[in-house]
Amino acid sequence: MLRAFTYGALIFLSAMFILPFYWTFITAVKSVSELYQYPPVFWPSDVQWENFITAWFKQPFDVYFKNSAIVVVMSTIGQLFSSSLVAYGFARFHFKGRDVIFIILLATMMIPWDVKMIPLYMEFNMLGWINTLKPLIVPAYFAEAFFVFLLRQYIMTVPIEIDEAARMDGANSWQIYWRIHLPLMMPALVLVGTFHFMNAWNDYLGPLIFLNDQSKYTLTLGLSMFKGLHETDITSIAAITVLLCIPPLILFFFAQRYIMDGAIGSSVKG
Amino acid sequence: MSGVYDRQYQRQKFVEKLTPYLFISPWILGFFFFTLGPLVFSFVMSFYDWPVVGDREFIGTQNYEVMLTQDPLFWDSLWVTIKFGLFFVPFNIVLGLLLAVLLNQKVIGSGIFRTIFYLPSVISGVALVTIWAWIYSHEYGILNFLLGLAGIQGPNWLGDPNWALLAIVVASLWGLGGTMLILLTGLQSIPKELYEAAKMSGVPGWARLIFITIPMLSPMLLFTFITSIIAAFQQLTIALLLTGGGPLESTYFFAMYIYDNAFKHFEMGYAAANSWVMFLIILALSMMVMKSSSAWVYYEGEMKKGGNKDA
Numbered sequence: 001m002l003r004a005f006t007y008g009a010l011i012f013l014s015a016m017f018i019l020p021f022y023w024t025f026i027t028a029v030k031s032v033s034e035l036y037q038y039p040p041v042f043w044p045s046d047v048q049w050e051n052f053i054t055a056w057f058k059q060p061f062d063v064y065f066k067n068s069a070i071v072v073v074m075s076t077i078g079q080l081f082s083s084s085l086v087a088y089g090f091a092r093f094h095f096k097g098r099d100v101i102f103i104i105l106l107a108t109m110m111i112p113w114d115v116k117m118i119p120l121y122m123e124f125n126m127l128g129w130i131n132t133l134k135p136l137i138v139p140a141y142f143a144e145a146f147f148v149f150l151l152r153q154y155i156m157t158v159p160i161e162i163d164e165a166a167r168m169d170g171a172n173s174w175q176i177y178w179r180i181h182l183p184l185m186m187p188a189l190v191l192v193g194t195f196h197f198m199n200a201w202n203d204y205l206g207p208l209i210f211l212n213d214q215s216k217y218t219l220t221l222g223l224s225m226f227k228g229l230h231e232t233d234i235t236s237i238a239a240i241t242v243l244l245c246i247p248p249l250i251l252f253f254f255a256q257r258y259i260m261d262g263a264i265g266s267s268v269k270g
Numbered sequence: 271m272s273g274v275y276d277r278q279y280q281r282q283k284f285v286e287k288l289t290p291y292l293f294i295s296p297w298i299l300g301f302f303f304f305t306l307g308p309l310v311f312s313f314v315m316s317f318y319d320w321p322v323v324g325d326r327e328f329i330g331t332q333n334y335e336v337m338l339t340q341d342p343l344f345w346d347s348l349w350v351t352i353k354f355g356l357f358f359v360p361f362n363i364v365l366g367l368l369l370a371v372l373l374n375q376k377v378i379g380s381g382i383f384r385t386i387f388y389l390p391s392v393i394s395g396v397a398l399v400t401i402w403a404w405i406y407s408h409e410y411g412i413l414n415f416l417l418g419l420a421g422i423q424g425p426n427w428l429g430d431p432n433w434a435l436l437a438i439v440v441a442s443l444w445g446l447g448g449t450m451l452i453l454l455t456g457l458q459s460i461p462k463e464l465y466e467a468a469k470m471s472g473v474p475g476w477a478r479l480i481f482i483t484i485p486m487l488s489p490m491l492l493f494t495f496i497t498s499i500i501a502a503f504q505q506l507t508i509a510l511l512l513t514g515g516g517p518l519e520s521t522y523f524f525a526m527y528i529y530d531n532a533f534k535h536f537e538m539g540y541a542a543a544n545s546w547v548m549f550l551i552i553l554a555l556s557m558m559v560m561k562s563s564s565a566w567v568y569y570e571g572e573m574k575k576g577g578n579k580d581a
Contacts (some may be wrong), residue, residue, distance in 0.1 A: 018389075024401045024404065057375065082296040085294075098290070108301065110556065112503065119308035119309070123303075143297040203395075220394050227403075244397050245393045
C-alpha cells in the first residue's frame, strides 16, 4: 500500500518536473501551423530541427556565445585555483586569528548580493570596467566562501601524515599543495567547477548591470533581449532556451556523482 | 658568524609565519575589495544624495526618513516580498522534505528520480522564466489547457493581480532541488537503529516521522529555513523577466524596488539605503530563527539540561 503510494507520488511529481522541459522542447521544434493549434499538440508530427538554426541567426548569438564562453572558462579557472589555495591555507596551518577569519568567511555567505550590487557597480565604474567582461571574471580569482568551505572540509579528511612525510622529504608548503593536495582534491574540484560553471553560465543580473553594449552580451542577456525584440516569436525563444539549457545539463550528468557525494560529504564531515 | 645564522634563522621563522597568510591572501584581498569595501561604501552612500553623474551631497538620515515616511512603494514592495516569502518558504521546505522522504525509502530508480527533481536547479533563471511564461500563457498555455480538461476555467495567470504572485511562487518552487538534496543528505545520516527500535515497539509510521525524522533533521531544517528566507528576499530575476513587477505592481518585489532606484532612477544613495534596510531585515529574521532554534532544533550529542533556563 505504502509502496504503491510512494511510487505513484514519485512518478506524478517527476512528470510535473519534466513536463515543462518537454513542453519547451516540442515548442522549439514545432511547425508554425502546429504551434497555435488547439487543443495543443503533444507529439509534433512535423519536427523542424532547422528552427534552432533560424533562431541562432536572429541575433548575433555567436558573439554572445563567445562572451559567455570567455567568462565561464576564465572565471572557472580562477575559482578552482584561488579557492583551493585558500582552503589549503585554512585546513593545514595554525596561525593567529585563523578561527576568527574563518568565521568571517562563513558569515560573508549571508550578505545579500543586492547590498553589494550598487557599490560594486560604482567600484567597477571607477576602474573603467563597466561594459567589459572583467567584473564577471576577476572576482572569481579571489576565492568564494562556499567553495573554500567545501574544499577545506575535503582536505581535512586527508591524513596529516601524508603532509608530514612529504615535508620530511624536503617538500615545501607550495609543493605539498600543488603535488599532493590538488590531485587528491580532484573529486571536490569537479564539484566546485561544476557549481561555478553553472552559476557563471546562468548568471543574468551580473551581465545585466555591468554590460551595456550588445557586442559584450552573454547568452542569458541575449535570450532576455529576445523577449523584448520578438515577443511573439515563441519558436525562436524556445529554441534558444533549449540550447542554453544543454551545456549545464550535460555537465550535470557527468558531474552528478560528485555533486551527490559532495553534498553528503560536506554535511556529514561538518 | 653566529649573527648570520641568527638572521637566517629569523628569516626562516618569518617566512614560516607568513606562509599561511600567503595561502589565504586571495580571499583576504577579495574580502576587502569585493565585500567589506563595498559594504562600507554602500553604508556611507546611504547618507548621501548620490546620483551616478553630478555632485553628491551629505544629507544625514534623510534617505531613511523619506523611505519610511513618504515612499509608499517602499512599503508596497516590502509587503509583496513578505507575501511571497509566506508562500515560498514553507512550501519550499515542506515539498523539499516530502521529496526527500519519498526518495529516502528503498525505491527502485531513486537515482533517476533524484536527478529529475534536481534538473530545474541546473538551468538559468532566464531559461526558467521563458519556459514558465509559455506555460502560463493565457491563450496557448498548457496549464490552462490541463485545467480545462478538469473543467476549470484557468485565469490569466500573469495578467491578473490576484494570481501573478502565486504564479511566481510556483515557478520558483520548481527549483527546490537544492533544498531536497540537503534534506536528503540529512535523512541519510539518521541512524537506522532508531527506526528499527521504534518499529519493534509498535510506533506507527507517521509517529516515526514526527518523533524521529523531524527532530533528527532539525539542524538541516534550520539551515534551509534561513537560506529560503534569504532567497525569498533576493527574488529578482524571475519577477523582472516574467511580469516586470506588474500587473498593478502586484509582483513588484523589494529587490526590484532597489534595482529600479539604482539603475533606472540613478538614485544610488537612496538605493543603498534601501539595500541596508533589506540587509537588516534579513539579519533580524535570521537571528529570530536562530534564537528560536534552541527550542526546536535538536543536536545529537548535546544533552538537554533540565528546565528551560535560556528561554
